[in-house]
Amino acid sequence: MTRPAPQDVRTVACVGAGVIGGGWVAHFLARGYAVRAWDPAPDAEARLRRLVDAAWPALEQLGLAPGASPARLTVTGTLEKAVSEAQFVQESAPEKLELKRELLAKLDAATPAGIVIASSTSGYPMTDMQTEAVTPGRLIVGHPFNPPYLIPLVEVVGGERTDASAVEWASRFYELAGKSVITMEREVPGFIANRLQEALWREALHMVANGEATVREIDRSITEGPGLRWAFMGPMLTFALAGGEGGMAHMLDHFGPSLKSPWTRLEAPELDGALYDAVVAGCADASDGRTIADLVAERDQGVIDVLRATGRLPGTGAR
Numbered sequence: 241m242t243r244p245a246p247q248d249v250r251t252v253a254c255v256g257a258g259v260i261g262g263g264w265v266a267h268f269l270a271r272g273y274a275v276r277a278w279d280p281a282p283d284a285e286a287r288l289r290r291l292v293d294a295a296w297p298a299l300e301q302l303g304l305a306p307g308a309s310p311a312r313l314t315v316t317g318t319l320e321k322a323v324s325e326a327q328f329v330q331e332s333a334p335e336k337l338e339l340k341r342e343l344l345a346k347l348d349a350a351t352p353a354g355i356v357i358a359s360s361t362s363g364y365p366m367t368d369m370q371t372e373a374v375t376p377g378r379l380i381v382g383h384p385f386n387p388p389y390l391i392p393l394v395e396v397v398g399g400e401r402t403d404a405s406a407v408e409w410a411s412r413f414y415e416l417a418g419k420s421v422i423t424m425e426r427e428v429p430g431f432i433a434n435r436l437q438e439a440l441w442r443e444a445l446h447m448v449a450n451g452e453a454t455v456r457e458i459d460r461s462i463t464e465g466p467g468l469r470w471a472f473m474g475p476m477l478t479f480a481l482a483g484g485e486g487g488m489a490h491m492l493d494h495f496g497p498s499l500k501s502p503w504t505r506l507e508a509p510e511l512d513g514a515l516y517d518a519v520v521a522g523c524a525d526a527s528d529g530r531t532i533a534d535l536v537a538e539r540d541q542g543v544i545d546v547l548r549a550t551g552r553l554p555g556t557g558a559r
């Protein structure tokens with residue numbers, strides 16, 4: 241077993257270097273790691289270096305780790321050379337189950353024992369991808385958001401044959417590498433954020449298909465509406481504030497019956513006592529001791545900050 245402590249990782253391998261793999265490369269370089277990348281496409285190296293160069297000014301603005309440099313990227317001619325000295329591997333190949341199965345098995349065979357191998361998959365459960373690997377215990381999902389060098393979230397989850405220690409190790413490693421981590425207890429296709437994004441996306445497509453809204457209207461309905469709040473407060477606490485001083489409990493009493501209305505094509509769950517209590521208690525937990533008044537003040541300041549940051553405060557060049 242050659243797994244280093246998460247804080248001792250110096251070299252990571254990125255396998256598959258398109259939009260997401262390239263974004264991971266830029267991220268890890270900016271955080272001061274040496275990165276070894278491999279991608280089978282003939283133009284992959286040129287494409288990757290263009291992506292890193294284009295991202296670097298943004299990364300400089302964010303602040304580089306000591307020693308961070310695009311010069312610490314090595315593009316290798318084979319998968320084996322990329323991973324043979326890696327202390328962590330991030331796979332970002334195309335979203336095809338058979339390809340992921342075979343590639344993860346190859347990576348498992350070529351990577352030193354114990355080193356954690358993460359897949360960027362958008363939605364496959366690791367249980368379905370780790371079937372061909374000889375040592376599946378070190379395979380985890382590390383699902384990023386585009387671009388991985390700017391959007392902090394990574395969702396971490398193992399499969400049925402993944403060791404709990406690999407999930408724990410990866411979560412700690414990503415945190416040290418500057419990511420904001422959600423470690424999921426259970427595998428769900430699409431994980432958390434993509435299920436939420438996908439619900440919105442599918443409803444938007446239905447609305448376009450049925451002539452109910454235009455593409456422009458759909459986008460404006462988010463950027464001029466709920467999206468302004470979601471930048472800093474999630475949909476649960478945001479809705480709790482729709483319940484006024486009564487918070488989520490009042491919101492559910494007031495709008496619970498609307499779950500029967502045809503406001504979306506997604507079917508609502510039964511709002512029984514257990515769900516009601518879980519949502520109310522979850523909001524209390526997520527509030528971390530903040531009162532409704534605190535959250536209202538935070539929301540108001542947050543919306544002003546987002547409007548100001550995007551040049552949309554009245555009198556600041558509103559568009």
Ligand SMILES: NC(=O)c1ccc[n+]([C@@H]2O[C@H](COP(=O)([O-])OP(=O)(O)OC[C@H]3O[C@@H](n4cnc5c(N)ncnc54)[C@H](O)[C@@H]3O)[C@@H](O)[C@H]2O)c1
Binds near residue numbers: 284333339360384
């Ligand atoms: N694009 C997104 O917004 C997004 C967000 C999160 C996760 N993901 C996931 O990241 C992964 C990569 O997606 P992408 O958007 O970067 O796709 P992409 O098409 O931009 O890049 C895929 C890269 O993989 C390379 N490749 C092809 N076969 C390969 C193989 N056998 N081994 C290694 N590399 C191979 C291709 O040459 C290409 O450069 C997918 O699993 C996808 O679901 C994508």
